[in-house]
Amino acid sequence: MRWITPGGLLRGGGVFGLLAAFPFVERTDWIVNIGVFTLMYAGLATAWNLFSGYTGYISLGQAAFFGIGAYATGITFEHISIGSGYRPFYALPLIGLAVGLVSVPVAWVALRTRAMTFAIVTLMLLFIVQQLAFNLRSITHGSQGVAVPQPTFASNFDRPYYLAMLSVLALAMLICWYVRRSKLGLMLLGIRDDEEKARGLGVRVTGAKLIAWALSVGLTAMIGGIWGYYLFSIYPESAVDPLVMIGAVLMAFLGGKGTLWGPMIGAFVLVPAQQWALTSYGATRLYLIAYAGVFVLVLLLLPRGIVPSLADLVSRRRFRATDRPDVRPTVERVAS
Amino acid sequence: MHLVVQACILGVLTGGVYxxxxxxxxxxxxxxxxxxxxxxxxxxLSAYLSWALFTHFQVDPFLSVLIVAPLIFALGVGVQLVFIRSLRSEQAEELSLLITWALALGIEGVLGAVYETTYRATNTSYANSAWTIFGYQVSVVRAYAFGLCVAVLVLLYLLLARTRFGRSVRATVQNPSSALLLGVNADRVRALAFGIGVSTAAAAGAVYGVLYPFNPGSHYDLISRLLSIVVLGGLGSVAGAVAAALMMGVVEAVVAVEISPVWSSFSYFVVLVAILLLRPQGFFGARERTL
Known part of the structure; x- marks a missing residue:
């Protein structure tokens, strides 16, 4: 394909090659465990970015589909035996596809609203799905939760999950990369900048938004599926958790939403710290306070994210170096 | 029928608080x-403050409004000045959504650290008494709470409709840049309006603890109701919010009686989806443009 540059190939291949080698080099269980969660959040943030970062529609409801993916895995286990070991992972694409398709009518309703109302409506979606998980007892067993049979991976229990999360993250990055460079990506960015104008120019705005939404939701559901299989037990509070949602959004903001690598970088910075805080302060609610503090700092000090801020810095350096008249190339928009 | 009317009474009284x-x-x-x-x-947070005042100093929850509301007002003005005003980028709207969410997490964390996750309730001596009117039970605390909330709403209305400050608030709502041109001090209006907005939460919160048991995590349940109410009424419309709150109060209570209490809070979401299909801008809202 004509878009593939040697530098990009090297970057993508290098990063994912290193990540794939990691659990074979580092075998300590708790470190690989943190790795699983880091990749999980990186995947969630990247999937969120695919819809919200590119279209500018802030969705606060993706975690609902994370939960649905987890429940889909758990319930499938309960009713049909899909084998143990690695075999459940092969069912994930089906779960992703199914949840993505089912979510389209939901998105069609939610996308009748815009801007802030859309954010609120998607946040409501989160609460709706959580409530359904509590109430539809015949399917989800309510607050008792769904139990998943424990698989029998002999040694290095976490490694298969790590690799599964990594595959979904790689898939998410590939889709993001492809979409960004395709006509669809141009349409999405057009919607973000001025939806009315894009529509006036003949962009099928609803269609474009729905495709991006379905892709994002499908990926989110697959990640949820792996998470459900990893934790063995799926409860409404933990599967559909506003904290997971806000975490993914925070990471996308920290890294830089609308960029390819930003959400992943945000996750790699924050998740290890988050997991450490969770194990040290989890019992007392200090964990929440720390979370809130980091969040506020990121939003106030770095509202555009790491990647755009760095790119700005680099381009300004280059600009100076070429000895042109000192005109600021871009307007500084970081809140003071 | 008796039950439905009874549920409607309860719904209106609850709706007033919301x-x-x-x-x-x-x-x-x-x-x-x-x-x-x-x-x-x-x-x-206000429910906890009022609960603490009641258990430690025997202050009646309905009187504690006078202490709690000014405190929360000051907190609100502070939050606006420190966190929200400094968001000056073009994404200020979405960022403010996330920053207030972070604030909610912070409050939940502090309350959790101080009070643990045990459920509390403010049990006044008259908590369980009720009047009987034409054969219908009317709970005394709910009637008082409703009365208090209506009184505060009337005050809010008078403030917005009759005072100079209210005029500048309404001008800022209708057209911020014209208001600025006409000499409205926008920064001051915003800070005070934020303070007033959160002190309505304080007034309602002081009595919330009398009506329902609560713990630090209860705010998710509340905010999901409040958000559906404001979307239903049309974002930015106070009259719409009041109408939507009363309507949802009644719908919830009737569903609890006729179908099942388990599904009663779900009725919020069903009505919300129906409204989004028919009238995405809510009862009284204006259509929004993109960001």
Whole structure:
């Protein structure tokens, strides 16, 4: 394909090659465990970015589909035996596809609203799905939760999950990369900048938004599926958790939403710290306070994210170096 | 039939309390395009303050409003000055949504650290008494709470409709740049409006603890109700929020009686989806353009 540059190939291949080698080099269980969660959040943030970062529609409801993916895995286990070991992972694409398709009518309703109302409506979606998980007892067993049979991976229990999360993250990055460079990506960015104008120019705005939404939701559901299989037990509070949602959004903001690598970088910075805080302060609610503090700092000090801020810095350096008249190339928009 | 009428009475009384919380939320949105996700957490914070005043100093929850509301007002003005005003980028709206969410988490964390997750309730001596009117039971605390909330709503209305400050608030809602040109001090209006918006949460929160048991995590349940109410009424419309709150109160109570209490809070979401299909801008809202 004509878009593939040697530098990009090297970057993508290098990063994912290193990540794939990691659990074979580092075998300590708790470190690989943190790795699983880091990749999980990186995947969630990247999937969120695919819809919200590119279209500018802030969705606060993706975690609902994370939960649905987890429940889909758990319930499938309960009713049909899909084998143990690695075999459940092969069912994930089906779960992703199914949840993505089912979510389209939901998105069609939610996308009748815009801007802030859309954010609120998607946040409501989160609460709706959580409530359904509590109430539809015949399917989800309510607050008792769904139990998943424990698989029998002999040694290095976490490694298969790590690799599964990594595959979904790689898939998410590939889709993001492809979409960004395709006509669809141009349409999405057009919607973000001025939806009315894009529509006036003949962009099928609803269609474009729905495709991006379905892709994002499908990926989110697959990640949820792996998470459900990893934790063995799926409860409404933990599967559909506003904290997971806000975490993914925070990471996308920290890294830089609308960029390819930003959400992943945000996750790699924050998740290890988050997991450490969770194990040290989890019992007392200090964990929440720390979370809130980091969040506020990121939003106030770095509202555009790491990647755009760095790119700005680099381009300004280059600009100076070429000895042109000192005109600021871009307007500084970081809140003071 | 008797049960349905009984449920309607209960629904209107409950709806009045939600109307007060939601009117502050929607007012803040109207003035500064900020959705305060921490509104629910501030209600719970006020409920704890009022509970603490009642258990330690025997202050009646209905009187503690006079102490709690000014405190929360000051907190709100502070939050606006420190966190929300400094968001000057073009994404200020979405950022403010996330920053108030962070604030909600912070409040939940502090309350959790101080009070653990045990459920509390403010049990006044008259908590369980009720009047019987034409054969219908009317709970005394709910009637008082309703009365208090209506009184605060009337005060809010007078403030917005009759005072110079209210005029500048309404001017800022209708057209911020013209208001600025006409000499409205926008920064001051925003800070005060945010304070007023959150102190409605405080007033309702002080009595919330008398009506329902609560713990630090209760704010998610509250904010999900409040957000559906303001979307239903049309973002920015105080009258819409009051109408929507009363309607949802009644619908919830009737569903609890006729179908099942388990599904009663779900009725919020069903009505919300129906409204989005028919009239995405809510009862009284204007259509929004993209970001």
């Amino acid at each position: 109307a007060l919380m939601a009117s502050g939320l929607t007012l803040v949105f109207g003035v500064m395009r900020v959705i305060n996700v921490a509104q629910g957490a501030l209600v719970i």
